[in-house]
Every structure is written in structure tokens, then in C-alpha cells.
Amino acid sequence: MTGEYAGGMGISYAQVAMCAQYLLGKNPLEREKIWNDLKRALRKHDRFGLGPIDIALWDLAGKLYDAPVSELLGGYRRTLPAYASTTHGDENGGLDSPEAFAEFAVRCKELGYPAFKIHGWGGGERPASIRREVATVLATRAAVGPEMDLMLDPACEYETFADALTVGRACDEARFFWYEDPYKDGGLSAFAHKKLRELIKTPLLLGEHVRGFELHVDQIVAGGTDYVRADADYDGGITGVMKLAHAAEGFGLDCEIHAPGPAHRHCMAAIRNTNYYELGLVHPKVGGNREGKRVYASDYSDALDAIDARGHVPVPQGPGLGVPIAWDWVAAHEVGKVVYE
Numbered sequence: 001m002t003g004e005y006a007g008g009m010g011i012s013y014a015q016v017a018m019c020a021q022y023l024l025g026k027n028p029l030e031r032e033k034i035w036n037d038l039k040r041a042l043r044k045h046d047r048f049g050l051g052p053i054d055i056a057l058w059d060l061a062g063k064l065y066d067a068p069v070s071e072l073l074g075g076y077r078r079t080l081p082a083y084a085s086t087t088h089g090d091e092n093g094g095l096d097s098p099e100a101f102a103e104f105a106v107r108c109k110e111l112g113y114p115a116f117k118i119h120g121w122g123g124g125e126r127p128a129s130i131r132r133e134v135a136t137v138l139a140t141r142a143a144v145g146p147e148m149d150l151m152l153d154p155a156c157e158y159e160t161f162a163d164a165l166t167v168g169r170a171c172d173e174a175r176f177f178w179y180e181d182p183y184k185d186g187g188l189s190a191f192a193h194k195k196l197r198e199l200i201k202t203p204l205l206l207g208e209h210v211r212g213f214e215l216h217v218d219q220i221v222a223g224g225t226d227y228v229r230a231d232a233d234y235d236g237g238i239t240g241v242m243k244l245a246h247a248a249e250g251f252g253l254d255c256e257i258h259a260p261g262p263a264h265r266h267c268m269a270a271i272r273n274t275n276y277y278e279l280g281l282v283h284p285k286v287g288g289n290r291e292g293k294r295v296y297a298s299d300y301s302d303a304l305d306a307i308d309a310r311g312h313v314p315v316p317q318g319p320g321l322g323v324p325i326a327w328d329w330v331a332a333h334e335v336g337k338v339v340y341e
């Protein structure tokens with residue numbers, strides 16, 4: 001029986017190397033014990049290494065019990081409403097103007113998406129750069145009408161709190177669903193975002209850059225966010241996401257999962273207090289066959305056309321993560337390999 005996961009980042013695997021000797025010989029079904037031991041072992045770091053290890057352990061458990069991970073986690077839904085999450089704005093004929101974002105949002109609405117998230121440009125000469133962000137927010141709402149949820153994620157590109165406030169007021173006017181990580185505090189200051197929440201009406205989504213379960217909860221308690229962000233790669237795997245989702249549930253808040261992927265589909269399928277699956281990143285000129293379709297030896301996809309007519313994506317129903325990895329394709333593209341034994 002093998003637990004498998006295709007994901008994570010370079011920094012994750014540097015930390016996996018730190019944990020490898022500890023893991024050899026451990027009972028792979030004691031995920032909670034392993035999670036807490038590794039949380040301590042990686043306490044001086046961002047704990048990214050926990051993610052791939054924990055996700056692979058859940059995949060193994062699912063295969064052993066012959067059940068999808070979402071069923072082991074509890075099971076709440078089998079399909080997930082998705083938002084089209086765009087690439088950042090560009091300057092060369094793609095998402096290069098407020099009108100281009102507005103047109104793409106209309107196309108996504110026609111495809112069936114119930115929601116659309118803008119990643120703007122960032123950088124550039126102020127105040128023109130901020131005026132373009134404001135124009136994009138307003139043009140997109142005007143184009144899609146009231147029947148689509150819209151979100152904005154500047155990904156911490158705005159220079160100042162004032163910029164965050166200016167664009168936040170546009171989000172209020174356009175009745176945005178959430179406003180995410182607006183400016184260059186890095187999405188970290190609970191104090192500043194509590195102030196921002198006093199000045200605008202649009203709910204904030206912070207937490208993508210907050211590392212550590214306890215610090216996420218501290219950010220909630222300090223009034224620094226409305227929605228709670230969670231990511232299995234960043235926040236300690238499936239175990240970490242579920243702890244955070246349940247912590248948010250205890251505060252009566254919703255937990256919104258960052259970025260697509262099989263592990264995230266299983267988590268969201270087992271969480272009540274969540275709204276949308278992030279499908280992306282998508283762009284009007286990028287076709288339907290992105291990386292995900294090649295890594296998996298199945299029809300699993302996180303491309304623009306992966307949704308059904310209602311704008312939902314399915315939750316894989318096979319054992320474990322339910323998405324066989326195309327190891328032939330991986331081997332053909334291998335640039336290095338490490339075996340711990």
C-alpha cells in the first residue's frame with residue numbers, strides 16, 4: 001500500500017528531507033501523532049514539509065480502507081461550486097485592461113461559473129495603477145450584473161494602506177463577495193485589517209500568508225479577517241486544513257480553501273462552512289489542457305472547462321485521493337530523484 005501525492009514546492013521537499021529519518025518505521029495511520037511531532041520538529045521553519053507528508057498519509061489511509069478521503073473526513077457534499085480565478089493582469093493582449101477582465105468574467109458566467117476572482121496587476125505608477133484596479137472592479141460588476149459573486153485578490157501588490165482603502169471602497173460599491181490580501185503588509189497585520197474592516201463593508205479574506213494553526217486563530221480573534229484561508233500545502237496537509245476549518249466553524253466563520261487540487265476537493269467536500277472552490281489560474285487565451293491533466297492518469301482537470309453546467313467540479317470518488325498519478329509522464333519529465341531508506 002502506497003500513499004501518493006503530486007504537489008508541493010521545493011521548500012516543502014527540503015523540509016521533507018529533514019523529517020525522513022523520523023518517518024522511517026513509523027505507523028502511517030497515526031497521522032495525528034506524526035503531524036504533532038513534525039510540527040515541533042519544523043518549529044523554526046514555515047512547516048511546509050508537513051503538507052506533502054500528511055496528504056500522502058491520507059491517500060494511503062483511503063486506499064487501505066477502500067474509501068475516498070472525503071468520506072473518511074466526514075462527507076458533506078459530492079460536487080463543489082467553483083470560481084474562475086484569473087491569472088494576474090498583463091500588458092500584452094490578454095487580461096490587459098478593465099474591459100478585458102469584464103469580458104472574461106462574462107464568458108465565465110456564460111460557461112456556468114457562479115463566481116469570478118480578479119488578480120489585478122500590481123506595481124506601476126500610482127495613482128494610475130490604483131485607478132486601473134478601481135476601474136476593473138467597477139467594469140467587471142457592470143458587465144456581469146448582480147447575479148455573479150465577484151472577488152478581488154491583489155496578492156499584496158498595493159503599496160499602501162490608503163491604496164487598499166481606495167480599492168476596497170470600489171469593492172463596496174460593486175458589492176464584492178470578498179477582498180483578499182490587498183497590500184504590502186503581506187496579509188499579516190491583524191491590527192491594520194481590523195482598521196480596514198472598520199472603514200469598508202466588503203468582507204476581507206486574509207490568512208494565505210499566515211503560517212501556523214494558532215496564528216490563524218489569533219488573527220481571527222484579533223478581528224483581522226472575515227473569511228479564514230486554508231491550504232493543504234501551506235497549512236500542514238489535510239489534517240491542518242481540517243483543524244483550521246473546524247476552528248473557523250467554532251467562531252461561526254467560513255473557511256475558504258486556497259488553490260485547486262485533489263486534496264483540496266476532498267477537504268472542501270467534508271466542510272460545511274465553506275463557499276467556493278478556487279479553480280485556476282485561468283486566462284482567456286490559455287486552453288483547457290493545463291499541467292493537471294498530464295500529471296494525473298485520469299480525466300481529472302482544473303482547467304477552465306472542468307466545471308459542469310452549474311459551475312461545479314466533482315470530488316474524486318476512488319479510494320484515497322482518487323486520482324491515479326501518471327508515473328510514466330512524471331518519469332519522462334524527471335529532473336532529479338531522492339529516495340530515503
Ligand SMILES: [Mg+2]
Pocket residue numbers: 153155180181208
Ligand atoms: Mg490569494
